[in-house]
Amino acid sequence: MVPGIAPDPTLTLIWAGIIGIAIFIYVVTDGFDLGIGILFPVLAPGGERETAIATIKPVWDANQTWLVLGGGGVFAAFPLAYAILMPAVYAPLIAMLLGLIFRGVAFKYRARTSRIWLWDFAFFAGSTLAAFAQGVILGAVLQGVKVAGRSYAGGWWDWLSPFSLLTGVSVVAAYALLGACWLIWRTEGGVQDHAYRMAGQAGAASIAAIGAVSLATPFLNHDYFSRWFEAPGLYYSAPVPLLVGVTALLFIRALRRRAEVAPFVLAELLFLLTFMGLGVSIFPWAVPGQVTIWQAATAANAQAFMLVGVGVLLPVILCYTAYGYWLFGGKVGAEGYA
């Protein structure tokens, strides 16, 4: 063995945190981009749709990049987990990629075509497919995959289950909620009125979905159950559902008072709480029940090498990302930025 190649427990923990943060930033930023796509059919062609697109046009590409960091980070820091999980979620993964292709090009194409209905449909279908597939992937990973040696050993339909379909639908609902709340914040007048109504409906669906997934998860395997319902796991996990409930109530109140920023912030907070709940369920597994993050970790010198890059570049990235949001901030009318 070469010195420095044995995985380092602390670096591994740091990298699990970095990837968790990258995936979280992806979910809460591209979540509202995809959410707007999901809501596209109920937005009126012309004014409402152009306004909605204009609010995300300058930032969606940067938002999507966090997905590349999340996936690339798993590859780089936990190659064994990446090698096991990607074939396990093969079909939904390919579906997500194809969905993102349609969503991404629709931004450009719809401005250049006389068949705008076609690319509006591609924007809706691509966004919805990508969101649904992301939810299915989440469910498929949570419910566990078969492993033999260093590879995936299950079939290529193993990902499909009532649970993974439930998580798929849940992510669609939750992204729609983010999209509606983003529109409340960034638009005014008729579009905003419409966004309030959509946020109410998507909010109800999301809270129902969070409840359903939360109830189903502990019964997937014994380990999740003991974490959630038995001491000492209970002490860490109990506050999460309580906080979800409080946040949901605050969210409903914010909508009733027609607050403009609060619904978005509270919806993001709901995501943070469910994300933490998922963390309680999964940690420290990279592949639930099979491979821990320490078993999947790459060499210490690889994680250290990358950490230098993250330490230097991530603050810079966050600065110019924030600058981009600030630059294109404020209320957006139908004319957009073009």
Add this chain to the structure above:
Amino acid sequence: MFDDVSALALARFQFAFTVSFHFIFPAFSIGLASYLAVLEGLWLKTGRDVYLQLFRYWLKIFAIAFGMGVVSGIVMAYQFGANWAAFSDKAGPVIGPLMAYEVLSAFFLESGFLGVMLFGLDRVGKKLHFLATCLVAIGTTISAFWIIVVNSWMQTPQGYAIADNGQFYATDWLAVVLNPSMPYRLAHTLLGAYLTTALVVGAVGAYHLLKDRKLGRSAQPATKIMFAMAMGMVAITAPLQVLAGHEHGVNTLKHQPAKIAAMEGHYESHDRAAPLILFGVPDDANQVMHYKLEVPALGSLVLQHDIEAPTMGLDKVAPENRAKVAFPFYAFRVMVGLGVLMLLLGGWAAYNAWRGRLFDGVWQQRLALAMGPAGFVAVLAGWITTETGRQPFTVFGLLRTAESASPLAAPAVAASLIAFIIVYFFVFGVGTWFIIKLMGTEPNPEDKGPGKEQTVDVGSLPPDAPFGFQLAE
């Protein structure tokens, strides 16, 4: 239908298909981003509106090309895990961090400033906007650097050790990054991207010059400038590219002689004065080149600059380690042939410019128009040469392609392959059509820049276009 085709073959075809489609866009956008930075810089420096017209004209095309590059690139990021899980597990500890650096140092930079570049000119002012354009251009170049590092390490690995579990580990990151073929491959790839862009820009300029001549109009200043800049770029980069390609070949001979043997079609070794095979029909089964047309002794001269130098043939390579000759052999000839045409195009343009009739050389312009797509073909042929020449390995000499694939059944890979083919041809076909349509228009002479009067392209969308499946609110 796929019973007799292995999952491995399908996975290889899928990677070749998705990566070839993907690379078309960066090959263009790397050069175009730099061209846009030059145009905007010239506009800031001279204040001439014609540079802004050109900037705006190519920016619209860049936006579409870049968008297609991004979405097809995300597929590549996940393709490693999906179809090449064993490779990801084993090579991940070395190439994973390199790709993470690509995301951190390039993808965020590009995507973060693309919004400013596309929509921000009126908001941030000229200088900050120029900075954004430069950062996007720098981002595309950094991205090329890291992915070339990854590919080059797979071709000429060093600075690694192999652990008991089969995983590669870096023992020296600097050695990994500065692996022997990296500088040559990087130079060759970047020059290829600049050349590809110059050929496209030149073809568009030539098209409008020829069209104006046919219609009896005088050409716009913007058209003349883009044609002249592009031809100047071809005249400079084509010879440089020949030089870079030659040096790359010498480097490959040193580190991957088996690949050179396949590219050159040398089944037999030669003690001295190896011939240069210009053309032939390779026959792997019998290890013989049929119908060959060759120049005696030139093979030893070209790559080794010594007629007495011995040349290794595939007979010195163990049969199970030989690449299939046809791919690198033919692809290499396509690339070199197009390279010669590019040299000719650049030289002809330089001659016409020297004679003061660059804008009147109708046949030179016709050649420039015909060679618009030549860069893409050459770049893809070059990649086919180097990638198929590396076979049957993913990490040259160390990890076999057959041991790199995911444990997937053939129908799964076949289904995703069909989906990719249908979606790519449709989506990227439409995007290419939009780009060609944009190229068919001339730069807008009314473009005056922010603050001055300008015509805004609002597109042609009907206010209540049918959606087909409108849902009730």
